Amino acid sequence: MLKLKQVLKGLGRPQSALAESLKLSAATIAQLINHGQWPRSLDSADLQGRIRAFLVESGANDSDIANAFEKVDPPYVNTAGPALNEEPSGEDEPMLLPKQTLKASTRKVFGMFRDPFDELQSAKDMWVSPDIRYVREAMYQVARHGGFLAIEGESGAGKSTLRRDLINRIQENNDPIIIIEPYVLASEDNDTKGKSLKSTHIAESMMAAVAPLERAKSSPEARFAQLHRVLKESHAAGYRHCLVIEEAHSLPIPTLKHLKRILELEIGFTKLVSIIMIGQPELGVKLSERNADVREVVQRCERVTLPAIEGGRLDEFLRFRFERAGKDLREIIDESGIQAVAARLSQTGRRGGRDESISLLHPLAIGNLVIAAMNLAAELGVPVVNADIVKGV
Template identity: 55%
Template sequence: MLKLKSLLLKAGCKQADLAKALNVSPATVAQIVNHGVWPKSLDELQLKQRICAFLEGKGMAAPSLTSVFEEVDQADIHERMNAVMAELGAEPGDLLKALESHQAESATRGAHPQNKPANVSSQEESMLLRKQALFPATRKHFSLFRDPFSDDAIQSHEDMYVSPDIRYVREAMLQTAKHGGLLAVVAESGAGKTTLMRDLEDRILRETQPILIIKPYVLAMEDNDQKGKTLKSTHIAEAIMAAVAPLEKPKSSPEARFAQLHKALRESHAAGYRHCLVIDEAHALPIPTIKHLKRFFELEMGFKKLLSIILIGQPELKTKLSERDAAVREVVQRCELVELAPLEGGRLEDYLKFKLDRMNKPVHEVIDSSGIDALRARLTVNTPRRDRPETVSLLYPLAVGNLLTACMNLAADLGVPLVTADVVKGV
């Protein structure tokens, strides 16, 4: 437990008040306050600063980041509780009895999940597995010579599973690259963003499209210089020049350099080429760089745009592209945002059938219908949010592949011919 909990009490605030101020779920705040577990999808330092600002706004003295988020000494807690109980006329030993009684009640409630509020963050962590691989004995058990869910299972565009949602995103990316535009592709980790980016490059080569794909290096890229290296507009300009006019020596002054860039793009366009800037991990772009993308997008020759832009990132990118943020409003007004949906409904079965068919293996020889239903249930979280139920789906290709691979390994170990609901529950 963090000292933050006692400070909230002193300020007369509930954890729900802090959750509302931070725009996160009460379960997320509970994980932070009680266990010091920070959400992976948000920047920890910024979250701490916002919490401190919230406490200051409630009349607390300006707290330091170190003191607020320190662990509370358990011995100190027991000493204080004993003192309180002594004031109430209880014996110090009564504290231990009360704690033991509370733990017993908690264990009883834990045996009945329906009496326990759902915690989306902890449930997600328990459902997602580390990278799994089929054991040799598993491949032999199911007569599979290759792992259908491994990274090298996709060798060409024919190995790509294409749902109606994926088909739309795939076409939107190609049309943006061919005809211009500003597109943001948003999806959870493991949803297939990298596969779509590879497919775009492969499709341009396969169809001999006169399009230059420009990809700035995003290694160690973060949205502030304290955590890593920020991608600035000058770095993007350098990447464009390296792709469009690699033999030209960059000018020394910024103004001359950008004029040189504009000239190089015009000459390349006159030669029949189109140019598409693709930025992967775009959720790590700093706000100033996102704002500057409008300047690149406005480079043109007559009515023709000289540069189209595709941003690919996790859901944090959608937050950064909020129309309520005045800093990026001009970019948002010009940007189409598309999201990759999870494999819900019948698409889960379609996906499994496609992946196993590519290995010449019928899906019904690996997993039965009860096993598919159990996979779907295992990767779906139902939780109450503000008096209404909310479903969080983790049915993305990476999570599905990892879970089914683990189930297949267990089925082979148990000697059962198929992955059933019982096998899924045993993982």
């Protein structure tokens, strides 16, 4: 690392202030200060002069300015004193990045014309692990044969992708299944926060999907009787019906309880509606067996969690995505970079009084981190993303 880091700390100036003064990204400055990696796209002598000017304006003495670019050993983690409390550079923080996009200059440097983590264009673009394959098949079987399924997963885990895949699969196979998707935009679990999704709204969505030309009855009782009738008629015509509720963690408890009534709509031994709920981990809290209000729902509902990608499959996932974009993975990122991505998106938390490793290796988080690393590598003139680049993001 450069002595410049200690000089800035002594002046009380953050690295971000230097980055702003030089009109460079904070990641570029972090790479320069922590690893002595100068941007290849800029003249080093000119950049040193601009940094010296910043130090002069900040009140640095002549000795510090003269020695700012000397390389020094970084402090060990068990070193006592101020080094333990220095400003975090963001190198080792496993925080998630906001949405990242490939810059035009990055596309040119790496010879890429398609973002490997962009919206999937077809089912062939979908990477399937054993865990994802199980959830995928569970959804399809519930849609075809009936059942009540709740899918829980973190934001960016691929829940919406699986929903789109289910609809696409049913269309491609010409399965006689009507998918019913209530409108859940801005849905909240109570009317104080926003607009809650009620059973009447779900019934209206079902009527619109199954019998779009039939005018709904005005009273709730007549409307539900009408819904039962049109479902029977649709079933007699050879159709099955699957209610898919996304953002299900925002469902109010009363609506969750009413889903049991919808599930009980039947003709003989045949259930007329199957239900798939898709939501974030908060859905699991609402469906807890200790929650007496929804006990009858929990007893009938199969719960499946969409886990993070296993660290050992990260290379497989990245290789698949870049191959779909027409690029060999090793032309983009080396083994040390992949290991750094896995380390960056892992953190330790406490659960049940014990330390536990928590993986954030979900497709969205992986994509954002790799794209940010590619942009930084292109900016610094580094041909392949490595561990230092990933740490510098």
